Amino acid sequence: LFVKKQHLVKKQPAIAKQAEFPRTLYRNKIWKVEGERYDIPLRYTSKVKRIVRRLTTKKRKQIITGMRRSGRYVPMITKMLLEEGMPRDLVFMVPAESNFNVSARSHKSAVGLWQFIASTGRIYGLKINRWIDERRDPVLATKAAIKYLKHLYGIFGDWELAMAAYNTGEGRVKRAIKRAKRKGMKHNYSSLRLPRETRGYVPAIMAMAVIYKNPARYGLGHVRPIQAMDETKASLPVSFSLEEVAQRSKMSFRLLRDKNPALFLGVPPMTQKRYSFYVPQRFHTNLMSSLEQNPAPSKKWGLSYNALLGNSAYVTGVLEKFGAPIYFKVRNGDNLWDLAKKHKTSIRRLARWNKLNSKSILRVNRRMKTYVPTWRVFKEVAGTSAPSSPRLIAQRIRVPKGGSLSVIAKRYRTSVKKLIKWNKLSSPNALRAGQRLVIGYRKVSNSKLPSAANIIRVPRNTTLSHLALRYKTTVKKLMSWNGLTNSKQLRAGMRFYVKAPAKGRKKSQKIIVAKTSSNKAPKVRHRIIRVRNGDTLWRIARFYQTTVKELVVLNELKSASRLRLNQKLIVPFRS
The missing domain is CATH 3.10.350.10 (LysM domain)
Structure with a gap:
């Protein structure tokens, strides 16, 4: 009996029982290390041993947290990998990338379990906008990661090189291989000259595989993973808010948000007609029965969307035309300010919709109305540019060393008082070298402004070829539109034309510094x-x-x- 127990303990892995897998195009070799089988390359080198030692000592808390989280995602990920004929042990890329944290964000703005940057995520079919970030969706992100890894393996035919390219980009690995071939060197992973982070990335995955498959050896046998994903995917029109879904499902709004990290705003993506979300199976029946009894969405939840719209006259008109009206009665002690706050709108809108003026008196039991946004409202606001009206754009400089407000005011023909006002400074001495300082404004008519769709801010870690692919143009055109002579002139954060800018100077543009125009x-x-x-x-x-x-x-x-x-x-x- 004692021998049987020892045998069971030895063979019980942290994640799942390893079986002899059928060979496929992507999984064609098994590595055996210290009695364990791996279907990704695993070389138990001194570097891997050092990483294992560091993770199980100095970073022990991090490993324990990741192992607990892994129970939720590993069954789903391994199932999807096996269905696609991929090595099951690629799942150990996830603890190396994000430690099984769906909301993880790196210093390079990579997000989610698989740490996609926005440009790569979009290429592989993930929606990323102001409403939804599917990099945080564990299922969709895993689908995208499998597509990407298949693509990389198809290029290099080697899982170590494919994993390295996942970290640093296929272009950099290709260049490293070319350099190695030119010098007559081997062009496998261990021989290539790669960035420091990537040289440690693949050994880190191997170390994670060793630890997760042998937890008892490192004193982690007591760690119990949390319950696996048990959600059902549902789809509803965007007129059903998450608050209403939670109420109909008889679950807490917080739990529903936790199950849907891709909907990071806590509201449906209003640029779509329908949206999908995950509901725990034990609450799914409640939702379905509630929808059968009352298929119409509640209007009151639309109030929470008002904060997402601007307070301009244009938006007010769109709300009035396409919004859903809701009615209420004035109670004793109510005033316009309280009513506007309660219904998440503005005093001006309430006055307009109820034909009130400064002399109007709010009488108790008076019937009043307000409008809540619908999908059509958001579509109209997103698709129509605002009416042309003069707009001020700040002109900024970097404060040089030893610079003072008086010197800057004199140089740019303005006053210290205006500089303090424009920059909201507490005093003339509250100035730092390198600080961005507004030194004036230029007035531009909205009709003359370049379309926002034509100009972007260059994201980190992107290239001209990435941008050309994303915006369906050529590198040559992008360089011409932006006055670049060399691809190295591309900098993160710079304003960048992705379509041809309008020709000719804008006659309506002026610079306002000290005096108004005459x-x-x-x-x-x-x-x-x-x-x-x-x-x-x-x-x-x-x-x-x-x-x-x-x-x-x-x-x-x-x-x-x-x-x-x-x-x-x-x-x-x-x-």
Whole structure:
């Protein structure tokens, strides 16, 4: 009996019992290490042993947390891997990536169990927008990860290289292989010159596999994984809020949100007609029976969406036309401010919808109405640009070392008082070197502004080829539209045209610094600026609404391409 018990303990893994798997295109070899079988490459090297030692000592709490979480996701992930003929042990990439945390976010803005960056996630079919982030959906993210890993294995034919490419990108691994071939070296994972993080990434996966399959050996046999996913996927029109779904299912709203991390705002994605969500099986029957009895959504939950809409006259009109009206009666002691707060709208909207003015008196039991958003409201607001009205865009600089408000005010022809107001400074001394400072505003008509869809902020860790693929254009066109001469000039955070910008200068643009504009033609003044890192004459000319030729003539430049860091330039300034 004692021998039997020992045998059972030895063969009981943390995740699931390992069987002899059928060979497939993607799983064609088994590695045996210390009596355990693995269907991904596992080399028990000194580096892997060091990582195992560190994880089971210094990072022991992290491993215990991950092992507990693993019970929820591992059965689902391994089932999907086996259905696709993939190595089952690829599941150990997840603790190395996110420690089984669906909401994990890295310093490179990778999110979810499989740590997808936004651009890669979209390529592999994940929706990522202001309403929904499917990188946090464990099932959809796993589907996308399997597609991506299949793609990488198809390129390299080796799981170590495929896992390395998952971490650092296929392009970098391809370049490392080319360098190795050029030098006559081996081009396997251990021989390639890869970034430091990637050199430790694959051994970390191997270390995770060793620990998770042998928990008792490292004093982790007592860790009990949590219950596996038992949710059922349901789909409803977006007019059903998550609050109403929780109420109909007789479960807490917090539990429903925890089961649906992809709906990170706690509201349905209003750019769709329907949306999907997960409901625990024990509550699914309650939801279905409630919908059979009353299939119409409750209007009151729509109130919580008002905060997601702007308070402009345009949005008010859209609400009035396409929103769902709800009615209420004035009670003793009510006033417009209290009613607006209660119904999550504004005093101005309540007054307009109920035909009130400053002389109107709210009488008890008076019937009043407000409007709550529907899917059509969000569609109209998202699809229609706001009416053209002048808009102010801040002009900012970086505060140089030793800079003061008085010096900056003098240089940019404004006042210290205005600089304090524009930047909400507590005092003239509250200034730091390197701080971004608003030194004025330029007025631009909305009708003349480039479409928001044409300009993006460059995300981290992206390339011109990624952007060209994402926006269905070419690298050459992107460089032309943005005045780039070299792909290395692309910087994270820069404003970047992904469609051809409108030709010609915008006559309606002006710069407001100290005085408001007059009816006279704008005077042309000149100011001196310093060339900053990444500046080109083309960018400077565009910002100051002039031409490269004019800048070359003003500054007596011999070449339009040679600029030095901190070089002084004279630029025209129209006021």
